[in-house]
Amino acid sequence: MMKREILPLFLFLSLLSTNIVVPYQYEIEEYTGVKGSILFRGMVDLNATIPIECYEITFDTSMVTEGKVWIRIDDNGTIRERIGEEGKVYRYKQILITLLTVGQKSVYVEFAANPYYERVTIECDYPGKLARSGDILNYSLRIVNHDNWGKVLDLQVFKKEEDWDIRFKTGNDYVNKIFVPAEGIANIDLEIITTTETELGTYETIIRVGSGSLSLYTKIVSSFSSSGNTILKTDYTGLVGEAGDIFRYALTVTNKTGCDREYDLSTVQKPKDWEVRFTDGEKYINKIFVPRDQSLSLTVEIETTGDSDIGTKSVTVSVGDKTLRLYITITETHKGEKGILTLTVVDEEGDPIKGAKIEVYSNSNMIEQGMTTSDGKLQLNLAKGEYTAEIEKEGYYIKDIEKFKIKMGKTTDIGIVTLESKPYAAEVSVDMPFKTVLLGENPVYAIKIENLGKNNDTYFLDIRDLPERWDYKYKTSLETTEAISQIYINSGETKTIYLEIIPPYEIEIEEYSFKSIIKSSIEEYEEDLSVKFKGEYKMYLYSPKLAYEMKQGETVEIELKVANTGNAGSLTNIELEIEAAEGWTALVDPEKVSSLKIGESETFVIKITPPGDIVPSDYKITAKVKSDQLEESEDYRITIKKESKTSIYGIVIIVAAVVVLLFMFKKYGRR
Template sequence: MRRSVAFCLILSILLSSLPASAQSELEIYCDYPGQIAEAGDTVRFDVTVRNLGETDGVFTLNHYCRVEDWDVYFEAGGKRIYKLFIPAGGSRSFTAVIETSGDTEIGEYPVTISVGTETLDLYVKIVKTHEGERGTLTLRVVDKEGENVKGAEVRIYNSSGIVDVVKTTSDGEISVELPKGDYWAEIVKEGYEEKRTESFEIKIGRTTDLGVITIEKKDYFVSLSCKIPYIVSYIGESPLFKLEISNLGKEDDRYSLRAENLPSEWGYRFKESADGAEISEIYIPSGETRELYLEIIPPYDAEPGEYSFVAIARSPNSESSLNLTLKLTGVYRMSIYSPYYSYEIKKGESAKITLTVINSGSGTLLTNIRPEVSAPEGWSARISPESKSKLESGERVTFEITLIPPADIVASDYKVTVKIKSDQLEEEEDFRITVEESSYAFLYGILIIAAIFGSLYYLFRKYGRR
């Protein structure tokens, strides 16, 4: 503010000290010296100057603006100017351009311009402010052939560090809002040389267009990618990772394929299709992409857990690596086995079933294993042992189950179900028990029948002749 007052005083003193003839040599005027605008607008005033003197002259253009962050300059003939030649008796026109700032408060603001020693006050009336709003950055990224580059990262920085990261659209363009300030940008894209812009200023309510930025492809560049880099698989399976390999360089290239950081006893193979043959290298022309399948082969005794490793495509000129993770989980499986599933017993006897339980899963632990017997009413069962606390993968336990039918059982076929339960899962088996009459009952029957026939024979002998 003090500098503004000082400038006005100096300007007034200089003008008042000049001879009257010097002061009256020029006539400067503007038909519309007051304009209405929004904060952030650019306002243009058409100014005419007449040389009323008798000699030609070159006159310097100056301005005094009371708003610190407004820009004022002069244009004529499509160029910025700061001096004006006016022949004696002639006139010249130029444009005074005033770029207002977006955060200017509502109000009227004078701007004084001077041509030689003559001055003219112009007025800008701000009727709407954009204080607190942002400015906009736009640009377009193309390659050396002029083709739009999609997916290029535009990393925007200021003095404090990175501010924003924006990717270009299919048209190679970005449009991003930023706070007022000074910035610079870096253009990054796989397969291309990085490009840094010049510093630029973002103004409130205005668009800063950096125009077209050209980035150049590298001679050699390979990229490996995978849409699903984390897979969950069961122990005993050989999972497949579906990859894409792209030659983004300007030259054709051949790449060797490897997987590293796998456990030593694990295997792997690269294939061009899910059921294709194993390959160890691949040739890809410039600009083309191929599908690859990476099959991981864990051993059957692999432990459950997460395994991270790296897929690598390498040539003498370029290399790309890709982090992948395989999570192995165990398979819960229980097998039960008995040497016999059908038993024959006599009345008064019991049936003894031998049942072996195997943890046939992989990488899993079965806990609290116990048999449960479902038999007809009146039957009872004894189990030894009653339970097993745990079974590791591949371990087994044998249960002895004694089935005792009731004393008054009728000879017939009976179904008994034995269910093996654990905290994780359960299995069951059915057994057929055939109960037959005892041999003593058969003898008793024969004797009874013989007694009956003997009695009939006696009665017939005694009373038959009568």
């Protein structure tokens, strides 16, 4: 693309010759990729000062978009600079200097434009390399800044083979800009990744850094000779396993290049989310040094994902400019499954810690938690992802677990986590913080204090929010009546104390709450306690007599008084059930009482009739009084008496005498 710019320029030149024909046009020679021309307009008198009214610059490259001209005249050692307004000098960073000659004087025309396209050159010791299809080539480049100011330059690939991947890199980072200090040098690597489809032949790659450019040549050959080569060897290039497994390949690198070499270790190609690492068995590495004619062994570690599909996949790794393709066959996938997190929490002496709480976080959000068992172990099921964790336990400093990964269908074992105990700390627990007792009883709470701190400590005992007129006392045992106000506990020791609550005699039947306060040297422990009082249902039965006598054929009447003597509430649906021998009958009046309030009573009348052929004897009758709340019973003894024969005979004689008298009276009348 052609760019044109015309600016007024007043410049006084001291030249020695006479007028010459104008315009003068000078071609600018090709320099660092830029070609153009400069055209002087106006009368030039070699013997006098002749103004040049304006100038015109043209370039045939799109790299330069705009600019101005800065002309310097070397007049017997005196440099005069003019641009723009008379007497004012404008400074522009320069990318092009072309030497022009006007008579015996030297004129330097310097084109000032985009500062990224300046005086820069690119150097490479080995701009041509041999490779095979699919190889990776690395070129070490030096970027030289010839100007006296530092600059940030773009890194560009001007020409490359289609489908090749070309990147600038420093260490493990890929970059697209570089800073070069004033009159200094910056080093950068260029990585060229060829494809396996590249045909034999020589290919040119052109790179540009600022105004500098460099051609690199890659010759694709079918094979290398055994000498002058790097040899990669592994006994097994294909392994079989499940998704989520880690596959390890033993790799030997032999240096046959004829000189000592340092090799970069990198991954060329792998399935998405798989991780590839190089290790020497103890640590991960990314560079190796191999003396000439010697070998070095390392391990390629490939970590697959749990959701990898079943089938064979490949991973390509490179050692220097040599590549090796490895294959993994997945026989079972764990897609959709959760992973398992395991760990063990111990104290500073290695003893397991029970009840340590573990909270698992994902991006600062708590997503799961759990508690360690008596052996200090924890197991949690988690979805695939990266997590952090926090472990806390009363008496210990909080422990943070750095990032760890959970894989589908696999177990991630964090291992042993040691918690550091605090100087003063305790764990306070109550066996049953909520109690229900009858009115008139005193609730007692068993409180366990475990000194988890490194030091012995004294704990002061108090209570808070206890209702008015209530009392309390801490005791060392259930049997003692002696109260204590503090207790001394050695480090690592556990003691149990008892808190007895003493309410007044008359209280409402409801729930009451208060707090037990345990104060150590530096902390206060608060336990929420509550008690619910309930009344007692009581039923009182009373009969004037519990033993009755009767004759055959007679009916006995029993009175039974039922009273509600409890304090829990009304007795409801009260009725009697009579238990007697077979053939006996019982009538109860009333048959049922719907309710008896506290203090009320009701008298039931029971009429008992034995069977006609009953044998005289003592019999037991039981009256069961049932309600919705409870039942009570009362036993009665019924004695059936025999009839005396003498009495019968007497009655017969009396009846006979009366009959005789009546007969005599009727026969003889009054005389």
